Amino acid sequence: MTEPLDLLAIMAHPDDAELLCGGALSKAAAHGERVGVLDLTRGEAATSGSVEIREQEAARSAEVMGLAVRKNAGLRDAGLMNDDASRGVVVGLIRELRPRVIVTHCREGRHPDHRVAAQLA
Numbered sequence: 795m796t797e798p799l800d801l802l803a804i805m806a807h808p809d810d811a812e813l814l815c816g817g818a819l820s821k822a823a824a825h826g827e828r829v830g831v832l833d834l835t836r837g838e839a840a841t842s843g844s845v846e847i848r849e850q851e852a853a854r855s856a857e858v859m860g861l862a863v864r865k866n867a868g869l870r871d872a873g874l875m876n877d878d879a880s881r882g883v884v885v886g887l888i889r890e891l892r893p894r895v896i897v898t899h900c901r902e903g904r905h906p907d908h909r910v911a912a913q914l915a
Contacts, residue, residue, distance in 0.1 A: 802896050828862040867884060884914045
């Protein structure tokens with residue numbers, strides 16, 4: 795069984811953790827906390843770049859931030875749904891990672907995927 799995380803960021807897209815709470819995650823990791831990021835989608839609907847580039851960037855970012863783990867749920871980008879199947883995937887990953895604290899998007903955000911990510915978290 796995996797050692798529990800102290801802090802888990804559940805984000806809609808692969809760059810959201812860096813943009814929204816990267817500093818806080820990095821600081822927590824630097825202070826010895828076990829920190830992780832769960833990206834819900836692969837960002838396949840983005841208008842620039844590719845999924846492969848985003849995966850490479852996410853892996854490098856995880857190293858720079860000192861993350862204990864970074865996972866991707868593989869849910870659909872630009873159509874993230876708060877349905878039974880998506881909830882099952884997210885709950886399974888939360889049970890696997892066993893975080894003490896979860897941070898996520900604001901429920902009232904303007905991006906639909908961000909709002910749904912907040913509901914799923």
